[in-house]
Amino acid sequence: MKQKILIVVQARMASSRLPGKVMLPILGKSLLARMIERLKMISHEAEVIIATSETPADDIIINEAINISVPYYRGSLNNLLDRHYQAAKLRNADIVLKIPSDCPLIDPRIVDHVLDYFFANQNSFDFVSNLHPATYPDGNDVEIMTMDCLTKAWEQASRELELEHTTPYIWENPQLFRLGNVTWPADLDYSMSHRFTIDYAEDYYFIERVFRELYADNNNFSCDDILNLLTQKPEIYNINAQYAGVNWYRHHVDELKTITSAQTKQAPTKNLQEL
Incomplete structure (x- = not known):
């Protein structure tokens, strides 16, 4: 049976450094819309869902999701692990990708590359990313996990940083999860020198x-x-x-x-x- 791939894009208006960054204009559309546009260019068949909070300030994100015809889920403002889990459960996902909304320059080819690696080694890994260690330019963040992996993290994680950042419980516990990582070719490392994400x-x-x-x-x-x-x-x-x-x-x-x-x-x- 074909496995359903779900890309969860976490987005909210609150930001201590750059409030409302996901709705800033890029060539006549919101930054969030431009990012979703790029994610829909991947070769793998996948659904995208915007996971935002129940805070009234995030109503604008729901309106944008409707405007660009992308499903959405509203959940906890600060517990993003729960937000990802509930969104994945809602859409009956088998494979879940976590991609934050501050990556509007994300390369669809990189998403495909990490997915290819995941599926080529699916019997070996519960979680595959290009972040541990990171070698890609910051803002090309791809984290892939099985639904069983996400569920286990949701059931067991308890520290604030594990709930807020969704996946630390997974990659901090290699004794509990089978972890894989994809690195930039030719042993190059752009992670600390090139910044394609948005926070300022x-x-x-x-x-x-x-x-x-x-x-x-x-x-x-x-x-x-x-x-x-x-x-x-x-x-x-x-x-x-x-x-x-x-x-x-x-x-x-x-x-x-x-x-x-x-x-x-x-x-x-x-x-x-x-x-």
Whole structure:
């Protein structure tokens, strides 16, 4: 029987650094819509669902989901593990992908590549990602898990960071789960040097500029296309280069067993620009 693949895109309006970032405009559509557009370009047959919160502020995300004809689930604001589990159960998923909504430049080919690896080794792994360790440019985050794996994490995880970030209980417990990882070819590592995600105003300026540069000629532009663009126009790379390597790990290095201080850095003390 064919397994149902579900891509869960977690999205909310609340953000301490850049509120409402998922609804910022990119070439006439919301950042969230542009990201969903890219996820629908993958070769594998998969359903996408937007998982947001029950907070009234997130009504706008529900309206956007309806506008772009994507199913949605509303759940806990801070317990994203429960939000993912309930969304997956609602849609009868067999395989669940966690992809956060701050990855609007995610390359469909990378999603397919990690899925290919997962299915080629399905009898060997419960969870496969390209994040442990990370080697892809930040913002190409793909985490794949079986429904049984997600269910076990949902039943057993209890720490706040495990609930908030969905998957730490899985990748922090290799004795309980069979873990696989996909790395960038040729032993290259862009994870701390290239930032394609959004958390700050500069990230938005960077992402919007990349879309303006590449989208018209090829709406399915690749991660390699972005890297080539940044080589040709280093001024674009410099827009948000100060935040390269800044990620959520920095708040939990002392709590995480499998993450070191070399895999994160502290954010600059002040944004250079504000929206």
